[in-house]
Amino acid sequence: MDRRAPQVSSNKAMKVAYRPFGLISGIAGGLVASVVFKQVWRRISDEEDAPDALQSEYPWRKILLVAALQGAVYGVVKAAIDRGGAKAFQRWTGEWPGD
Template sequence: MTTKAVKLAYRPFGLVSGIAGGLVAGAIFKQVWKRVADEDDAPDALQSEYPWRQLLLAAALQGALYAVVKAVIDRGGAKAFERWTGEWPGD
């Protein structure tokens, strides 16, 4: 398979895994935030009752968790694709 064909074949697989990764990251963040802040929901930028510090902490934590989960999902998906097809989708 050519590199272009491999990337094209991987695209639907990557899309589905990306959506799943977002859902997993959101669930993980919600659980972590409950333990860190003892609140059910993280502050939103438009909620004036939260101080800057708490808002920025929530945003940084959420961003870090999403990045880690995305990296894990992307690498795992690429490894699974390679096992099934014999081709690495990212090069």
């Protein structure tokens, strides 16, 4: 008898159960990342808001550096929230959602 088959369906069930939780944490992560980026930008720049790619008065270099910083902040915040959410899910269910 193959014992792996029930575990595979259990893993699929856990992944499905985690989807709403992951969606909510993803939205929260985006909001938190936006706030964190604005705080970082205010500390490193004289400007209140970061320049947008469609603002012609900024050179390419500045636009690309801002985009890289924003992407890095978003990536770190998203990874932290995703990992924390997976850990919380594991504490509540006993199963890791990504396995």
